[in-house]
Structures are given as structure tokens and as C-alpha cells.
């Protein structure tokens with residue numbers, strides 16, 4: 001990095017433990033190649049390629065015009081919290097009250113605040129690997145000990161409950177679950193959730209359940225650990241608006257947790273962002289209460305693309321891809337190409353003009369895989385397959 005001044009930058013030690021999200025790095029590299037006149041197909045970034053539905057945009061515009069432009073309560077407006085409580089109670093089939101809901105700018109802050117609030121130095125935090133890179137980054141940042149649970153392809157990228165059981169000990173403070181999962185598209189079944197709950201038993205361990213893709217399940221239903229008897233009070237459920245309503249840039253998500261923990265998170269919010277933007281929250285009420293047909297349309301379009309893209313990947317030499325049952329990613333095994341993940345992702349970007357992510361950027365157990373987002377048009381997805389196939393024919 002270039003020096004900004006002649007004075008040495010004396011960062012806090014903890015900054016060296018903070019990780020990054022490679023999707024943003026690859027996007028930057030891809031943009032640089034585009035700057036040189038190359039044509040790139042973007043399958044690296046994890047956001048819906050659809051516009052935010054019109055009814056939600058309209059509600060946001062009206063909220064701005066009506067003056068929803070000031071500070072609001074740290075944990076969100078009561079009406080939105082109530083609406084979220086109602087929605088979560090309906091979808092997870094458990095009673096939820098508004099004071100158990102915390103509204104924040106995106107799903108990510110719930111990870112940040114949960115780890116700040118719960119994990120002490122030396123506490124162990126179990127998390128999925130490969131998994132969303134921010135989990136490990138934040139665990140390290142707070143100086144807790146990251147304990148990865150490998151997600152294995154032969155188990156359809158679900159949790160191996162026996163492995164989970166072997167990792168739990170008296171230092172375990174928190175277990176992070178994510179279903180549907182980024183990057184594998186794996187989905188925890190009702191039985192998986194039940195078995196995980198059994199393994200936790202009545203230990204005083206909290207669970208951060210990242211359910212940001214809960215409305216993007218293609219086969220079967222979404223199941224949450226918060227629905228398990230006795231686990232609701234030990235669960236912090238993360239969900240939000242980014243993926244479900246194509247609202248990534250609005251920055252709004254929420255956590256559902258016991259009300260005493262919500263009060264501590266409220267204090268963290270007061271010490272950082274103050275609150276989530278007010279007009280955004282009014283649009284959020286419309287998102288949850290209004291017409292849901294756009295959510296269904298997006299889901300069926302992602303499913304159509306998933307089917308075609310996974311079938312296409314399986315025709316390419318060296319690639320084999322399980323069917324992901326949720327989210328909008330394909331996670332093919334590329335070991336038969338003889339390449340490691342990162343060099344293959346790099347070379348496909350540079351030589352084939354297809355941007356993807358190395359599985360290893362999601363943790364060591366992601367080595368041997370690439371992640372492609374199907375949040376792009378069918379035409380682009382088909383063109384990406386052609387380019388990759390062409391590259392493999394020339395180079396493998």
C-alpha cells in the first residue's frame with residue numbers, strides 16, 4: 001500500500017487479524033481487465049441481478065418525501081420490528097415478540113455484533129468451512145479461536161453431526177450455522193437441524209443461525225434451529241432483505257434473539273451506526289407486507305438457471321458439480337482438472353473472461369472447488385460455460 005504521509009501508520013494489532021471478502025477483490029480485478037477492453041462475465045459477486053421490486057422502491061420514495069429522514073431508535077422502528085417478529089413467527093413457527101428483533105444495516109452487522117457481544121479472548125467458535133469468510137475474520141478479530149467444521153461434498157455439504165460433536169468442549173461459546181449455505185448451496189434438512197440440536201443438548205452454547213438465503217430454497221423447505229424445542233433462547237437468527245428482495249444496496253437486515261441480548265446489541269449499535277436509515281425501514285415494512293410474487297419469480301428464475309448451469313458444468317472436462325438445493329451458487333469440484341482453485345479462478349478470469357471465486361477463499365476445505373454465482377442472465381451463463389469449455393479443451 002502506498003504511504004499516505006511521512007508518518008508511520010501505527011495500526012492496532014487487531015487489524016492484522018481482520019480478513020476480507022474475495023468477491024470484492026475479484027470484482028476489482030475484473031473491472032481492471034474491463035478497463036483494458038476485455039469482456040468479462042461476472043459470476044463472482046453474490047447479489048441478485050434483479051431490480052428491487054417497484055412497490056418497495058415506491059415505498060422508499062414516499063418515505064423520503066414524507067420526511068423519514070431523521071434518526072430513529074437504535075434497534076429499529078417498532079412497526080418494522082413488529083412486522084419482522086410476525087414474519088419470523090409465521091415462517092419459523094415459534095412465538096417471536098418485537099423486543100426480540102434488532103434491525104441493522106445489512107445481515108453482516110449481526111455477525112459483527114454477535115461476536116463482539118459474546119466471544120471473549122480464547123473462547124471457541126465453531127463455524128462452517130468452506131463458509132462465508134466474514135465468520136472466520138470476525139472470530140479472529142475478537143481474538144476468539146476459530147474451530148472449523150468441514151462441509152463435505154459427499155454429505156451434500158451438510159454438517160457432519162459426529163464431527164460437530166467431537167469439536168464441542170467447555171470452551172465452546174458459539175456455533176455458527178448457515179443454511180442455505182454460501183458458497184456450497186447446501187441446505188440443512190429438518191433431520192440435520194434436529195441432530196445438531198441434540199448434540200448441543202442443554203449446554204450453554206449460543207447458535208448464530210445465518211438464514212439470509214431462507215427464501216431461496218429450491219427443493220423442500222427451509223428449517224431453522226430456532227424452531228427446535230428449547231433452542232430459541234440460545235439462537236441468534238440472522239436474516240434480511242438483501243437477497244430476498246434484491247436490496248443489497250439498501251443495507252438492511254435483522255437479528256432475532258432473546259431480549260436481554262438485544263439490549264446489549266442495542267448498545268453496540270448506539271456506539272457505532274446509531275441506527276438503520278429511517279426511510280429504508282419504511283420500505284422494509286412494504287417488502288414484508290406487500291406482494292411477494294417478485295420473490296417467487298426470482299426464486300424460480302434462479303432455479304431455472306441453476307438447473308441449466310449445473311448441467312452445463314457437468315459436461316465440462318475436469319468439472320463435476322452437485323446440485324445445490326438453495327441460494328444462488330454452483331460449487332463444482334475441479335480437482336480432476338489438475339489445477340488448484342485459486343490459479344484456476346485466476347486463469348479463467350484472465351484467459352476465458354469468466355470471473356468466479358476460488359473455493360479456498362471460503363476456507364481451507366474449499367480447496368478443490370470454484371464458486372460461480374448464477375445471479376446473471378441465462379445468456380451470460382451459457383456464454384460462460386462455452387468459454388470455460390473452450391479453455392479446458394485448449395489447456396487440459
Ligand SMILES: Cc1ncc(COP(=O)(O)O)c(C=O)c1O
Nearest residue numbers: 046106107108132182212240242
Ligand atoms: C451467508 C451470508 N450471510 C450474510 C451475508 C450478508 O448480507 P448483507 O448484504 O445483508 O449484509 C451474505 C452476503 O453475501 C452471505 O452470503
